Amino acid sequence: MRITVPDGPLDAVDLDAVDLRDPVFHATGDPHAVWRAMRAKSPVHRQELPDGRSFLSVTRHADVGAVLRDHRRFTSRRGTLLSILGEADPAGDKMMAASDPPIHTAMREPLAKVLSYGALRARQPDIRLVVRRLLAPVADGGPWDLAEAVAGFPMAFTGALMGLPERDWPYLTELTTMAIAPEDASFVDGAGHGNLVTAHHELFEYFAQRIQSRTHRDDLIGFLARMQLGERRMRLDEIVYNCYSLLLGANVTTPHAIAATVLAFVENPDQYARIGDDPDAVADAVEEGLRWSSPANHFMRYAVADTELGGVPVRAGEALVTWLGSANRDERVFTDPYRFDVARQPNRHLAFGLGPHYCVGAPLARIALRLFFGELVALASGFELAGPVEHLSSNFTAGIRRMPITVRLREHAAATLRDAGGDPIPSDPILSD
Ligand code: HEM
Structure with missing residues (x-):
């Protein structure tokens, strides 16, 4: 998604002509x-589609928070992505x-424990090794496509945690991207809905086979x-859907x-120069990067009964789309929201959502x-673009698919990188429960 700093008059935008569902937009x-x-x-803005479906766009931080926090008024059971607006989500429940909740809680509590900071601490050296290997090509000094890299x-932290073999990683990366960007030009036939169906089918099939094998x-x-849901184990379809969701959530x-x-x-x-080598400054910069990029652009809910949001009546069964990228620029919450500030405090961004579905992968991410x-x-002491950025x-x-850059290396960095290039990617298991 293009990240801009809008500065024209508000009236320059005709809200009734806008199509926020259009991926190309x-x-x-x-x-x-x-x-x-x-x-x-x-x-809280209603958009009608030509086929009669409609949804409400929720754009303020407070309203987005109110929707995400309140599962009693706004359910996730009918699906949470605009791509299936109005359809029953087969993964519901x-x-x-x-x-x-309570079905959600029964799945989430055990998973959240194995994905907590404490449980993941021992993985850090492996992930660092992967990062070093990933960065090794910049030693050459030539243009390097960071987005592709x-x-x-x-896959090297979530795929590895799931025990997925390294030979499958590129295939799975491609399929998960296709599942959220089926209309993107990189999937050359541009089949849109067909690509979505294919991606889902192949991913579900892949996980079903792995689980059964x-x-x-x-x-x-x-x-x-092995997870218990009350008196019983998870069923195959439940394991498949949750594997899909974990991998998609990360990829x-x-x-x-x-x-x-x-x-x-x-x-x-x-701003880059301000970070220095202080780990706390790096952590703050990561939070600002999350606010700035808001990579999960929206999540959807359906109103359980007639209600209201921000004074706007909401009918039972209506879809509400919370735009996280918008909440993260809300001038009511963030001072100078269009300034990228690596030391921003406080930084109450919603990039990981809020409430019961707050990203369970946030510690890992x-x-x-x-x-x-x-x-x-x-x-790296700095970067320059070496070609056009493609969104x-x-x-x-909210993604970037190509971004060629050149990297200015610090003294001695090239030698360190060349050494790291030979390290193997770790692939051993991982969890004890
Ligand atoms: C920068 C990285 C990430 C961002 C911005 C992000 C964003 C989000 C957001 C906004 C939600 C809330 C969904 C909702 O309210 O319906 C969410 C949930 C979720 N995320 Fe992430 N996520 C990230 C990384 C990850 C990773 C690494 C994993 C896998 C380990 C993951 C797995 C999930 C899952 C399974 C859920 C559903 C949680 C639930 O329903 O309780 N995410 N994520």
Whole structure:
């Protein structure tokens, strides 16, 4: 998604002509200008589609928080992504992300324990090794496509945690991107809905086979397979949906947080220079990068009964789409919201959501992002763009698919990188429960 700093008059945007569902608009249009106008003039804004479906766009921080926090008024059971607006989600009540408490809680509590900071601490050296290997090509000094290079990064921490073999990582990275950007030009036939169906089918089939082949041992899939839901074990379809959700949750977000943050550094070299080698400063910069990029662009809920939001009546069964990228620029919450400020305090961003569905992978994502930027800061004194930036056509992932850059290396960095290039990617299991 294009990240802009809108500065024209609010009236320049015709809110009734805007189509926030259009994936291409997020790659080539100006969503930030639209959201700024919506927050000011129509913070809960109804969009009608030509086929009769409609949804409410929720753009203010407080309203987004009110929706995400309140599962009794706003359910996840009918699906949470605009791509299936109006359709019943087959994963409803089976996948953590598409369920409400108490079913949701029964799945989430055990998973949250194995994905906590404490449980993941021992993984850090492995992830650091992966980062070093990933960064090794910059030693050559030539243009390096950062967006392409980091696209597969989550496989090395989430895929590895799930015990997925390294030979499958590129295939799974491709499929998860296709699931959230089926209309993107990189999927050449441009089949849109067809691509979505294909991606879902192949991913579900892949996980079903892995679960049934019982090759998993002490990994996250094994953990899910042994998990109790009340009196019973999880069923195959429930394990498949949750595997899908975990991998998707990691793959289609983390790389884009990295790319958009580095692009912000290209545009704001003074902010990059401020980080230095202080781990706390790196952690703060990661949070600002999350606010700035808001890689998970929206989540949807349905109103359980007639209600109201921000004074706007909401009918039972209506879909509400919370735009996290907009909430994270709300001038009511963030001072100077369009300034990229690596030391921003406080930083109450909603990039990981809020309430019962608050990202269960947030500790893992934060660990991976802090390690990535810690290594990057140690190696690179700055960056320049080496070609055009291409944005992903997706209304769900605010993403970058190509971003060639050149990296200015610090003294001695080239030798360190060359050494790291030979390290193997760790692939051993992982979890004890
Ligand atoms: C920068 C990286 C990430 C961002 C921005 C992000 C964002 C989000 C957001 C906004 C939600 C809330 C969904 C809702 O309210 O319906 C969420 C939930 C979720 N995320 Fe993440 N995520 C990231 C990384 C990860 C990782 C690494 C994993 C896997 C380990 C993951 C797995 C999930 C799952 C399974 C849920 C559903 C949680 C639930 O329903 O309780 N995410 N994520």
